Amino acid sequence: MTDLSAILPVIIVVAIAVLVVAGAVIGLVRGRRKKIDYTGPRDANDQVIAPTRPGAVDTETAPPAGVGTLPEPAEPAAAPERDVVDESVVEAVPTETPAPVAGRLVRLRERLAKSNSILGKGLLALLASDRIDENVWDEVEETLLLADIGTEPSLALVDSLRDRVKVMGTRSPEEVRAMLREELVALVDPSLDRSLSVDRKAGKPAVVLVVGVNGVGKTTTVGKLARVLVAEEKDVILGAADTFRAAASEQLATWGARVGVPTVKSDVDGADPASVAFEAVKAGIEQEVDVVMVDTAGRLQNKVGLMDELGKVKRVIEKQAEVDEVLLVLDATTGQNGLNQAKVFSEVVDITGIVLTKLDGTAKGGIVVAIQRQLGVPVKLVGLGEGPDDLAPFDPEAFVDAILA
Incomplete structure (x- = not known):
């Protein structure tokens, strides 16, 4: 019979060795998961470099590849390779404190008043005439049309004003201004819900998708909106799904870094935008943030392939969380062409709100009315x-007061 006391030390040594190996394996798995969970390499502005994984996977039927996430493996898998960011060529951006949201439109009303003075002052001058005949009403209608309010709303406003003037008879300048203000406010429609859906629900972050054609300022709008949300004490993550425009990801990351907001991006040119969007939303869920905002590449509304790709981005995001807001960014200076863009985008991704940029640079502020009438979608933000x-945030009454200032 074998003496147990002789082999007992061997058994103890083997047991210790097994525990050490097991601990090492657990540590390795945790380390690998930690890398997938966004604690890997970041640039000098502390922005996330999304993991790059080889191979193509259909993001319509499976989790995205390229920069997307992988299913949790049954067995420990090799950690993904990541490109090294040379921090010496990335300038660190100091963190700023955004201005309070309250009163922004009031503070900026002077700019709007200057750009729309032709519309407001022109209408007031016409309606204050000693004699208002059909020629005056024709001029009022022409002024409204030149402001891009649209044919139907312009005719409706003229008819309403004509009826009120007949009833009122003698008019003072104050009465004329009050009458015109009431009609314009009704035309802009203060009853529309202009609030942003940016609150967590069902344990998931609100997801905001920002779309539009080339050159309207989508990336800048995302960065500025991030400042608005940070000022409202929201936790935000940005997703740089514009993977085609040179330096778009870096531009967005810089905006985020200014207010301490992380950006999920790819360091691979031409990466699948749906994959980046998927990864950004995944990060938002895991980190329990309030809002995930996804920037997309600009695309012409008449390019079918690019519009289909935009629909794909939205569908891939919805595999993880509901898209709460789809904001269409429009350049206010484009006038009626912006209305054509809005129609096509609304058919592809179900627009929930409009952001009008460069509103201070045009006398065609009537596009606010035209878009809302045609699409039934409110203007929620203005640049x-x-x-x-x-x-x-867009305020109908403040907007009209600025026009008539």
């Missing part, structure tokens, strides 16, 4: 300058 805090 009134190039400053970082020159994005404000």
Whole structure:
């Protein structure tokens, strides 16, 4: 019979060795998962470099590849390779404190008043005439049309004003202004819900998808909106799904870094935008943030392939969380062409709100009315300058007061 006391030390040594190996395996698995969970390499502005994984996977039927996430493996898998970011060529951006949201449109009203003075002052001058005949009404209608309010709303406004003038008879300048203000406010429609859906629900972040054609300022709008949300004490993650425009990801990451907001991006040119969007939403869920905002590449509304790709981005995001807001960014200076863009985008991704940029640079503020009438979608935000805090919630009454200032 074998003496147990002789082999007992061997058994103890083997047991210790097994525990050490097991601990090492657990540590390795945790380390690998930790890398997938966004604690890997970041650039000098602390922005996330999304993991790059080889191979193509259909993001319509499976989790995205390229920069997307992989299913949790049954067995420990090799950690993904990541490109090294040379921090010496990335300038660190100091963190800023965004201006309070309250009162932004009031503070910026002077700019809007200057750009729309032709519309407001022209209408007031016409309606204050000693004699208002059909020629005057024709001029009022022409003024409204030149402001891009649209044919149907312009005719409706003229008819309403004509009836009120007949009833009122003698008019003072104050009465004329009050009458015109009431009609314009009704035309802009203060009853529309202009609030942003940016609150967590069902344990998931609100997801905001930002779309539009080339050159309207989508990336800048995302950065400015991030400042608005940070000022409202929201936790935000940005997704740089514009993977085709040169330096778009870096531009967005810089906006985020200014207010301490992380950006999920790819360091691979031409990466699948749906994959980046998927990864950004995944990060938002895991980190329990309030809002995930996804920037997309600009695309012409008549390019079928690009519009289909935009629909794909939205569908891939919805595999993880509901898209709460789809904001269409429009350049207010484009006038009626912006209305054509809005129609096509609304058919592809179900627009929930409009952001009008460069509203301070045009006398065609009537596009607000035209878009809302045609689409039934409210203007929720307006850009009134190039400053970082020159994005404000749209207020119909403040807008009309600025026109008539």
